[in-house]
Amino acid sequence: MGNRLPPLFRDISFHAQHSPIGAFASFTCGQFGSRGGFGLEIGKPGNQNIYIGIKSGDRSSNGPVKVLPFFEGASSNEAGRYDVERAAGPAEAHTTPKFPTYQPSEIRRHYGWATDAWKTDDFEFAIYTPFLQIPDLHRTSVGEWDRALIPAIYATLTVDNTRGTTSKTAFFAMQFAEAGVRMIPTIDDSSSGSSLGSTDDSIRCGFAFRRKFGISARCIDSQRNHDLDPRHEPSAHPIDGRPFGFNRFDLESGIKDPVPHQLGSVPGIGITVPPGQSRTLAIGIGFFFEGIATTGLEGDYFYSRAYRSLEHVLDSALSNIQHAIDAAHHLDEKLLRSTLSADQQFLIAHATRSYHGSTQLLDVGGEPYWIVNEGEYCMLNTLDLSVDQVFWELDQHPWVVKNLLDNFVRHYSYVDQIKVPKASAIQLMGKQAVDSPDVMNTPRTLGTTIGIEHYDIRPGGISFCHDQGIHNNFSPQGRSSYELPDLVGCFSHMSGEELCNWILIAAVYVARTGDLEWARANEHIIEACRTSLRNRADDSGIIVYDSLRCQSGSEITTYDSLDHSLAQTRSNLYMAVKAWASLRGLLHLRQSLGHADASDASKSIIDQAQRAARTVVKHANPDGVIPAVFEAENPGHASRILPAVEGLLYPQFWNEDVRNTAPELVKILKHHTLALLKDPQQRNLFPDGGLRLSSTSANSWMSKIAIFQHVCRSVLGLEADPEIKSIFDRADAAHVGWMLHPISAYWACSDQFVDGIARGSKYYPRIISSALWMREHAVHLQPTTCN
């Protein structure tokens, strides 16, 4: 039950995205008054009311029920009884159940890395989401990965009635808005059949929604013979203590009526615990998607190599539940022992869940295909997310990074041309920037496009698509779902940044794994990347030319809906340092392949990197702050951005000490960062102390803040400064507050916050970049394996 986890001390009403790995599936719950439950391939919380609670007396009694407030209409602000929306489904359902809910003060929530537990005086309910290492699926057999990839999570519902004087009936039920609920036939595993009768532990029951998801429960850990209050006799009802399934149009009828109705929309499972006894229901919560799940590239879920049906998943989950709980406790302990602050631990635990909810491991043509979906947007393998998630993936299952790199090369790379502006274009380019207030992901053609007659067209080189498709629909080869021509702003191309992203992922992958076989096989790609990055730069060494794919538009960065400070790729501080890091990454890759730094190609890389570093340094203002955009007439020139330092992160993965290889760059970036953090005007802080990535925007990205903080501490050594530590501690607390804001809290873990409220990039995987913080505390990041 996650007993060792301390209770949360802040607002406990927030959704958590409980997910297996690779199933693009979640069971979301925890925000009071909100629907949640099962979500399969939808990028948002499910649409079910969840009723977890207790009825006084046995199931047939007229005793009251009392439930956790996990349903629409359950307000945490009023005591007592609530109307519940009429369930969808046959028009027969006119019931209006009303029942009391536990008040927040009556609930304690314990939120660990892999355990999410609610405790009341009547019962404990806990959900376990242990995440195990997925071994390289090219090299392992089913028995080595089936536990890691089971599309199920686990729960327990415990009623300790050893001191009670009457029976208590515990239940877990859900109200479905869509039609298709069914009972899973109750199975009695007792080998002796009816002659000796079944035991509490031999009965499995559950319910499902069509073939897609459902739950199965069985009693474990029943205590009859010890801890009993001697006043109580064993129950007179022989079926007490055995789990049962139910289904009616409303919760109370379902609990009470022994005959499930297949037309019902509120299925559930329950157990009556006689006085003097204690029971724990083990609950498997499973998902199953049969057949081909995607278009374009056609893949089915890799787990279907081991699991044949939803029922198979649920049976396996119930068989495996003790291992799963142990693994969850092990992970809880690991995070607890990290010495990270409670706020930091919360953010990591929250991020880990939402990351897993977006993961999708397919079998495409017999080969594994790793996908991380882009949260609410469900874009497949958005490459500018991948680069931020790679640290986590390299710790957990590094082969998925290789899989990603290969799939981008094979299916989603392209060779473009670039646009070299004529004088006429240069005059127009300052006005091309998006000069707008924060734009909430609105399509932006607000800036000025510049006809391609103002450009000379020259060879560009290889680059990579922003993503590989959306909503299970793979894009055509060499095309993302996101990028369009003729735009300035959102939905334009990201050729320059995605090129850097692929290089950086490749470099950290080879550095972390030593996989020279892969590096050798991809040397021609690495070389093509070098050429491409060179062609996109001028003497400044940084990317200054836009891809012809933009046509009259211009390239943007991953901060597609922030403001002008981080909107354009060209002559952008964030991109300049990232390009510098990419050049260092290319050099590292060449070193790994045995190429001397004195070789012509390596020399050209070193030279471009030095020029890029000098370009950054030279643009620093007299006060040491570097403009976000180097183009003087661009509105971004006045912006002050924290992500300037992001590129300093990567070299540490190949053991490069940037203080030695780029001392001037590091020095000016440290100066810049300190100036921004300690700015008397606090232009890079929100009023609550949260970090503002751009001084001119109310938009901030949690995943990028996490990287920024990590670079500050682990590369720039700023943690030694008590003032910085205090700023960061206060920021961590603010960021937790952002997640817990009632609007944000519906979406579990989100990335894009406007004035501290999740407004975009919701239900998002990328905040797993926060797990970088564990490195600072020398947490042994060895993943938990199946064995």
Add this chain to the structure above:
Amino acid sequence: MGNRLPPLFRDISFHAQHSPIGAFASFTCGQFGSRGGFGLEIGKPGNQNIYIGIKSGDRSSNGPVKVLPFFEGASSNEAGRYDVERAAGPAEAHTTPKFPTYQPSEIRRHYGWATDAWKTDDFEFAIYTPFLQIPDLHRTSVGEWDRALIPAIYATLTVDNTRGTTSKTAFFAMQFAEAGVRMIPTIDDSSSGSSLGSTDDSIRCGFAFRRKFGISARCIDSQRNHDLDPRHEPSAHPIDGRPFGFNRFDLESGIKDPVPHQLGSVPGIGITVPPGQSRTLAIGIGFFFEGIATTGLEGDYFYSRAYRSLEHVLDSALSNIQHAIDAAHHLDEKLLRSTLSADQQFLIAHATRSYHGSTQLLDVGGEPYWIVNEGEYCMLNTLDLSVDQVFWELDQHPWVVKNLLDNFVRHYSYVDQIKVPKASAIQLMGKQAVDSPDVMNTPRTLGTTIGIEHYDIRPGGISFCHDQGIHNNFSPQGRSSYELPDLVGCFSHMSGEELCNWILIAAVYVARTGDLEWARANEHIIEACRTSLRNRADDSGIIVYDSLRCQSGSEITTYDSLDHSLAQTRSNLYMAVKAWASLRGLLHLRQSLGHADASDASKSIIDQAQRAARTVVKHANPDGVIPAVFEAENPGHASRILPAVEGLLYPQFWNEDVRNTAPELVKILKHHTLALLKDPQQRNLFPDGGLRLSSTSANSWMSKIAIFQHVCRSVLGLEADPEIKSIFDRADAAHVGWMLHPISAYWACSDQFVDGIARGSKYYPRIISSALWMREHAVHLQPTTCN
């Protein structure tokens, strides 16, 4: 374009459920201001806005668009421009398209048996749903049924711009509320490739939603060289006249922008027709469900034996479209030529579509499995619907009736006991009736249940479940999804009526097909039915004992939410005549099997039938009207019901002249019917002239009205009475009005009307019983075959 169909003369704003056969799929459209479109396995209209219309000028022009009002927010009552709800999907979609719609006065709708066409001065749009005979799938190969079972329907969009002076761009687009839209890659079939260039007719383009449904279009019937106004030159734009696909967040951007956005939620196809030319876009509208679709019994769609993917379906539909249009016109002609009134033709055409939308032909374990879903409720093969649909099915593809009978025997039959009331029960039984106002399908335990201690338990016999499951979830063997114990009213058991239903279906099947092989193989079932029907009756010959499956409740009839007049099975007039017909059916089956009427078993059947007939006759009041319920203290005793005569329908299928075999019964029922129809108080009419099945209820079922009218004409010969003809003509007009009421019209064709508005049993298959009327006009009902 269904040119020979006259335009509708009444309200043209109603949904029609355009469906292939056996795919449990519909493309619903036609009600102004409502969503519709694709619905797969949902029992209700789809959730898309549909934009069909014209833009002045070519696609890049700034000309206005004008669309049919097939989208939410398009009111037919105001001219001009409307706000359209923001599409769901990525948060980027903030656009608020506004465009003018055609007013009702600008639209003519032509609604034939298999063509539904809208004509404006600018274009014509027509949907074709030809229904072909499905050959016995046990005995035919794929090539003999693939056209009949293709999960697609067909449409054309024609712009005749031969007299125009500017280009017109026609389009068909949809706005999806759910995420997962994709473009189908444009295919150019021109064998010569780019050297000779593609032609208008060689290009196919389309869009889809994931792998589930979509459309594909190609140009046919382009007229360039004749009918041209000599003033016009061919278009200067070489791509004019070729179909194109698009996809953006809003319609107008999509039409205008040549680059589709994979993030868009408004995909479409279009074609620009230069002045002086005419074009027709052929459109395939397809569905595809991959893999196992059901639980319990596991089946996939039979069509997947011939079609491998949605794209395969769409390609095949486009290849087949001319045949399909020809078949649709053939069917239109057949109904037009029937000499049925326009109102009757409308009801049949409307019913045919909704029937097909509920059909689902599966492959279960290698064998075909025929299912008709129960409209909005999606119950599988509700047997009390099957018995009303059997006439149609026997005309179209009689083998599905055998399939249904067999599957009920194999999976959904049971043997019960019956409850013989002791004196103590008889005292209570009058109060057991549901005495309530019309209950809108509300769960009813309103009546008084009677403990089984008041009964003697005796052998019952074989009967059949109410249904086989719900929402693709098959029920456990021998159990329906609907029936529950301990109820009086809705959701109670229908053992008696379903027994009669199986007998009647078997009898008409054998009579119609002469399939003695089947009859012989099932003689033991027929014999078991005889025993069962005998055991449920007392000396009265009619069903008076309830099944023990009811426990403390009592059996109900298919009129589960009408009132007391048709609620209970026991001692019910409707059931008495139905049981009499079932006995005659058993006798016919025995005759077919060569058993003499003088055999003991046949004698016992004849005897029971005579007793049943006498029971009905004897309960007639002095005025010749027979009470709905024979129990004097039952509130139904005062009700006057039209369905009393329903049972007279079946014997005509085995060529029995009931005027000879049961003259007294026929005489009293004719008297009863005339008394009700000509009642000076008009208790069995609604104020609009519609027929009221029970004098005491505002609930009326259209499918049952159709059967009643048919019996009146074809068995009782009442059509010779001009007063009756006038009443029926007025009733037909009223019933059309019921369907067209704005609340009803959303649900296409519905069955259960309360005061003339569809309130239950919506989107329903059963009204196909109206096709019985074609028999009265000697319409050659030979189905249209694939060849």
